[in-house]
Amino acid sequence: NQGSLWGGRFATGPSPELVALSRSTHFDWALAEYDIAGSHAHARALAAAGYLTTDEEERMHAGLNALRDAVRSGDLVAAESDEDVHGALEAALIREVGPELGGKLRAGRSRNDQIATLVRLFLLDHSRVIARDLVRVIDAIVAQAESHPTAIMPGRTHLQHAQPVLLAHHLQAHAWPLIRDLERLRDWTARASVSPYGGGALAGATFGLDAQAVAQDLGLARPAENSMDGTSSRDVVAEFAFVTAMIGVDISRFAEDIIIWNTREFSFVRLDDGFSTGSSIMPQKKNPDIAELARGKSGRLIGNLTGLLATLKALPLAYNRDLQEDKEPVFDSVSTLEVLLPAFAGMIATLRFDTDRMVASAPEGFSLATDVADWLVKRGVPFRDAHEVSGALVQACEQRGIGLEDADDDLLAQVSPHLDAGVRDVLTVDGSVASRDGAGGTAPVRVAEQRASLVARAQDL
Numbered sequence: 001n002q003g004s005l006w007g008g009r010f011a012t013g014p015s016p017e018l019v020a021l022s023r024s025t026h027f028d029w030a031l032a033e034y035d036i037a038g039s040h041a042h043a044r045a046l047a048a049a050g051y052l053t054t055d056e057e058e059r060m061h062a063g064l065n066a067l068r069d070a071v072r073s074g075d076l077v078a079a080e081s082d083e084d085v086h087g088a089l090e091a092a093l094i095r096e097v098g099p100e101l102g103g104k105l106r107a108g109r110s111r112n113d114q115i116a117t118l119v120r121l122f123l124l125d126h127s128r129v130i131a132r133d134l135v136r137v138i139d140a141i142v143a144q145a146e147s148h149p150t151a152i153m154p155g156r157t158h159l160q161h162a163q164p165v166l167l168a169h170h171l172q173a174h175a176w177p178l179i180r181d182l183e184r185l186r187d188w189t190a191r192a193s194v195s196p197y198g199g200g201a202l203a204g205a206t207f208g209l210d211a212q213a214v215a216q217d218l219g220l221a222r223p224a225e226n227s228m229d230g231t232s233s234r235d236v237v238a239e240f241a242f243v244t245a246m247i248g249v250d251i252s253r254f255a256e257d258i259i260i261w262n263t264r265e266f267s268f269v270r271l272d273d274g275f276s277t278g279s280s281i282m283p284q285k286k287n288p289d290i291a292e293l294a295r296g297k298s299g300r301l302i303g304n305l306t307g308l309l310a311t312l313k314a315l316p317l318a319y320n321r322d323l324q325e326d327k328e329p330v331f332d333s334v335s336t337l338e339v340l341l342p343a344f345a346g347m348i349a350t351l352r353f354d355t356d357r358m359v360a361s362a363p364e365g366f367s368l369a370t371d372v373a374d375w376l377v378k379r380g381v382p383f384r385d386a387h388e389v390s391g392a393l394v395q396a397c398e399q400r401g402i403g404l405e406d407a408d409d410d411l412l413a414q415v416s417p418h419l420d421a422g423v424r425d426v427l428t429v430d431g432s433v434a435s436r437d438g439a440g441g442t443a444p445v446r447v448a449e450q451r452a453s454l455v456a457r458a459q460d461l
């Protein structure tokens, strides 16, 4: 019951108001199995240091296994009176193995070093799920790029027609940030894989417990070097929240493209029925709700990060109860991404592109004007002048309501003595795209190479 962790120096139990405020079992119960894993490791350390006999250690492990089974089956849940997962599981252990043995496990550890360790274990496990889901989004992007290796579309800056690009180039541009997010998760893993266990409340434990063995037992690389830092810093949690927010922001950009491409005016893309929604009133509607939810949930992921940082700001060393507020934001980020990413991957995998429509609009908006300027440079005209000439040709064509490719020889000569019929050779979207064969460029040969290294990088991670 509520007072069981600290009855000794208290004359009365906690007020119901305190109990209601203090309770965290409704969210930290998600850590129950990690708590039990920590208890197994701690029992081994206590036994190795001579504080549990072999028989006691065996009964302790058996009791903890029974608790784990009961947690898994749902037979064991926190009681109303339990403050947090640690207290609830200690009470359950005492019921299981008796107060004599159950009461020994708390020696040399505190809920402060426990919770700091358990949240890392939880996030490390879920980072692997998120990484796997991210790889599936990347796979879906790569598969779409592979099925459209030469399709051309308008490339935009400022949302205005800029230069033609390959659809595959555009799609792959959305995959690279996700590759970097995978790298961020991997880099974070090294920092997260440190165990605060053994730090006690703040100052470290007596009893000669082997913190390295506990860390290894829990699958972590090593114990924290400073018990005050280990029990009270949450930068590792905040960094995880940042990476999840970044994933949300990266996904939201792709989502926005899909929302725009799916409009009647663009009609670049059609969504699969299984990955779009209808309207309760307008029978004709087919809405890109997955993309909109991706866009919306990125705000929530950012909120989780900023909320957590606000909690951490200017906290005095070492543990403060404020730190209990670290868990809900990142738990929410985890569950948000774990439902969002599979839906997003499915939507991408089933997109159908109208490549005829895309290529038809690619040269619109004088998007080949840079090609005219580049053609002039290749004939010895300084780029600054070439830019002027090409701009003048755009203006002349715009006044006549024609495209660059429609300018006849007279008009070309009228705009500049540097221009002649030869320029028409570069006034095709295929020619334009093929000519951009510099590093990272949109030429089909470069985009195919890029795709190969994208796939290789994703496999490495």
Ligand code: ARG
Binding pocket: 024, 028, 084, 111, 112, 115, 319, 321, 323, 324, 325
């Ligand atoms: N529930 C707390 C947390 O999530 C851990 C318990 C530490 N409580 C304490 N009074 N020191 O951070």
